[in-house]
Amino acid sequence: MPPEISGIFAALPPILPEERPAMLRDQFMSDLKVAMKAGEKDRLSTIRLIQAALKDKDIEARGLGKEPLGDEDILQLLQKMVKQRGDSARMYIEGNRPELAAKEEAEIAVIAGYMPQQMDEAEAKVAIATLIAEIGASGMKDMGKVMGELKARFAGQMDFGKASPLVKELLS
Numbered sequence: 001m002p003p004e005i006s007g008i009f010a011a012l013p014p015i016l017p018e019e020r021p022a023m024l025r026d027q028f029m030s031d032l033k034v035a036m037k038a039g040e041k042d043r044l045s046t047i048r049l050i051q052a053a054l055k056d057k058d059i060e061a062r063g064l065g066k067e068p069l070g071d072e073d074i075l076q077l078l079q080k081m082v083k084q085r086g087d088s089a090r091m092y093i094e095g096n097r098p099e100l101a102a103k104e105e106a107e108i109a110v111i112a113g114y115m116p117q118q119m120d121e122a123e124a125k126v127a128i129a130t131l132i133a134e135i136g137a138s139g140m141k142d143m144g145k146v147m148g149e150l151k152a153r154f155a156g157q158m159d160f161g162k163a164s165p166l167v168k169e170l171l172s
Contacts, residue, residue, distance in 0.1 A: 046110040075156030
């Protein structure tokens with residue numbers, strides 16, 4: 001490249017790769033490769049399902065002018081996927097289809113492997129009580145504020161469907 005042209009390029013700021021949350025995304029990719037090499041078809045298909053759901057959410061976010069999903073949003077997506085598969089497994093059991101229920105439960109096991117350890121009820125109660133004290137919440141009017149902060153701090157670690165009654169109990 002002639003020096004006059006290379007000088008132009010030297011003055012330009014470097015083009016950085018797109019900033020994106022990489023931790024869970026990279027984990028999905030490396031686990032996908034491992035599952036392919038090991039021939040683990042069930043694990044491979046579940047990881048592909050996760051990636052497809054993630055890609056769908058990224059496209060949706062891009063359409064709204066937002067950034068790709070961060071780890072907290074990915075954890076919420078994984079939680080939703082676990083809940084959907086749990087509901088499906090229960091319906092399959094009720095419909096006398098144990099083989100399909102077993103497939104759903106196997107998918108739950110793979111998805112749950114990417115989520116942090118869930119808090120039990122006692123830990124959740126302590127976390128909620130601590131948060132209520134920090135925020136200074138005093139009554140039911142503050143429930144939305146408490147739930148929003150819980151979701152921000154404990155994404156993927158707490159079942160918010162079970163946390164809501166605990167918050168109500170502690171605020172009343």
